[in-house]
Amino acid sequence: MEKYGYHIAVLCFSFFFIITYTRNWRFFYGVNQHDNSLVIFDRFSLETANAAILGKSGGGKSFLVKLEALRLLLTGTDVIIIDPENEYEKLAHALQGEFLSFSLNAGYHINPFDFNDAEKDASELSNKILNLHSLCKVIIGDITPIQDALLDKALVETYRSKGITQDPQTFKNTPPLLEDLYKILMGIESQEAQQMAYQIEKFIKGSAQGIFNSASNFDISNSCTVFGIRDLEENIRPVAMYILLDFVWNKIRKDKKKRILIVDEAWYLIRNKDSASYMYNFAKRARKYNLGLTTITQDIGDFLTTEEGKAILSNTSVQILLKQSQTAIDQLATVFDLSMSEKHSLITAAIGEGLFFAGQNHVPIRIIASEYETSLIS
Numbered sequence: 001m002e003k004y005g006y007h008i009a010v011l012c013f014s015f016f017f018i019i020t021y022t023r024n025w026r027f028f029y030g031v032n033q034h035d036n037s038l039v040i041f042d043r044f045s046l047e048t049a050n051a052a053i054l055g056k057s058g059g060g061k062s063f064l065v066k067l068e069a070l071r072l073l074l075t076g077t078d079v080i081i082i083d084p085e086n087e088y089e090k091l092a093h094a095l096q097g098e099f100l101s102f103s104l105n106a107g108y109h110i111n112p113f114d115f116n117d118a119e120k121d122a123s124e125l126s127n128k129i130l131n132l133h134s135l136c137k138v139i140i141g142d143i144t145p146i147q148d149a150l151l152d153k154a155l156v157e158t159y160r161s162k163g164i165t166q167d168p169q170t171f172k173n174t175p176p177l178l179e180d181l182y183k184i185l186m187g188i189e190s191q192e193a194q195q196m197a198y199q200i201e202k203f204i205k206g207s208a209q210g211i212f213n214s215a216s217n218f219d220i221s222n223s224c225t226v227f228g229i230r231d232l233e234e235n236i237r238p239v240a241m242y243i244l245l246d247f248v249w250n251k252i253r254k255d256k257k258k259r260i261l262i263v264d265e266a267w268y269l270i271r272n273k274d275s276a277s278y279m280y281n282f283a284k285r286a287r288k289y290n291l292g293l294t295t296i297t298q299d300i301g302d303f304l305t306t307e308e309g310k311a312i313l314s315n316t317s318v319q320i321l322l323k324q325s326q327t328a329i330d331q332l333a334t335v336f337d338l339s340m341s342e343k344h345s346l347i348t349a350a351i352g353e354g355l356f357f358a359g360q361n362h363v364p365i366r367i368i369a370s371e372y373e374t375s376l377i378s
Contacts, residue, residue: 027071029064029356033364039356044258046317046359049292050283054332055322057298060352060367064320065262065296066091066377067369069224077258078223082244084237084265086230094376097224102211102240103231109214112243113158113175116250122166129155131246134274136181138242140199147192154184154193178213179204208236212243220251238268242275245282252289259291266295266312267302276308283315300328304335320365321346322354336362 029039043049055061066088069079073095081088092099100108112135115128132155137143143151158181164170182204185197202208211232229240241263248261269275279295286293295312303309313319313335324332324346333343336357345364346354352367369377 027068027075028368029068030352030365030367033353033366039363039365041318041356041358043292043318044290048283048287048315048317049260050286050316051292051294051318051320052303052313052316053294053296053320053322054300054303054324055298055320055354056325056328058351059298059323059349059354061296061298061322062087062264063352063369063377064322064367065264065294067367067373068294069260069262070095070373070377072260073224077260079225079260079262080220080248081226081262082241082248082264083226083228084230084241084268086228087264088226089228091377092224092226095224096222097226098222099226099228100218101228101231104208104210106231107217109210109217110212110243110247111175111177111214111216112212112246113177113180114216114247114250115171115175116253122168124168124171125159125164125166129159131278134278135239135242135246136196136200137274138272139203139239140196143196144192146190147196150185150188150190150193151196154181154188157184174215177215203239207233212239216247220248238272238275241268242278245269245278249282252291256289260294261286261291262294262296264296266297267299270297270302270306270309270312273306273308276306276312280308280311280315283312300324300331304331317359319357320354321357323347323349323351 027041027043029041031037032039043051053061053065069081069091073079083089086101089099091097100106102108112132113128115124129152133151136151158176159165161180161184162176163173164175178200182197182200185193185200188194203211203213227244229237229244232240245263252259263269263279266279269279283293295316297303303313319336321332321336326347329343329347332338332346336355338346338355342355342364354365355362356365
């Protein structure tokens with residue numbers, strides 16, 4: 001600093017946004033478009049470390065997320081990414097991270113019946129059954145009250161068939177697989193139960209067999225882990241994202257450390273009431289385990305027109321709005337109390353420009369990256 005004749009305190013007081021919003025001046029996002037001061041912020045300093053990034057396609061959402069992930073990794077924060085389009089594969093390889101591609105031939109498997117056997121609370125099994133109940137509804141779709149009761153009974157029986165009961169000592173037993181639930185449903189002399197079994201069948205011996213019907217064969221051990229699901233059928237992606245969320249949830253409860261979980265194309269989950277509710281509960285509990293959840297979407301309506309979407313958004317402390325479409329801007333203006341000039345700036349924004357909200361305050365921002373950072377993430 002002395003080389004340029006400036007004192008650090010003088011520079012700090014010239015950056016109003018820094019003084020107002022940050023405690024330890026850690027993460028550089030870009031510059032304030034009004035006065036070119038730096039926008040430096042630590043999302044973990046707020047009530048929650050959750051963030052939402054909203055913008056139309058081509059506005060710079062992925063670039064911003066990759067840039068923040070890169071900088072967070074440099075501070076020792078682990079990054080986990082659920083990637084529906086395999087957009088983060090290059091970043092994972094560049095950072096010597098782990099890219100796990102889910103497809104019929106990839107060889108990676110997750111058993112959705114796994115649960116956190118480190119938890120010795122008897123309620124662990126009940127909570128897991130509730131999560132599986134919601135997962136089955138994501139797979140099956142709407143179910144009748146009779147099917148709801150039959151499904152609950154079948155899930156309990158599926159665990160019991162492997163000797164797993166409410167006794168925490170049984171949690172160490174090998175968990176069942178999806179095909180065990182399928183067999184139990186098929187064994188119930190009820191048309192309603194067998195209809196549910198047929199819906200699950202594609203994961204047992206159909207087009208999606210094996211991926212989520214085998215013992216889990218990997219763990220999250222790298223500081224940068226990306227789950228790529230582009231090669232799965234479109235209608236299977238919401239199921240995969242739900243299962244991956246649950247897999248991550250078990251991991252973070254076993255091993256509490258500072259992490260960011262990035263869910264790209266979050267609309268896959270928000271459009272379904274059960275998966276959206278699960279994601280909201282995930283967001284509410286994340287801070288307890290030192291986790292920040294980042295949700296990204298170009299379909300703003302999914303956040304703003306569903307109760308679950310609005311609840312997820314309200315549980316974020318940081319929101320970044322990038323370039324918006326004419327059709328979405330009025331909804332955003334109502335939610336974020338935007339002025340006419342701010343609405344116009346979001347409609348006409350260049351790539352990487354937008355509004356940065358932190359708590360009750362916001363500034364216009366231009367995302368800045370070095371040439372080296374750009375070479376890693378673009």
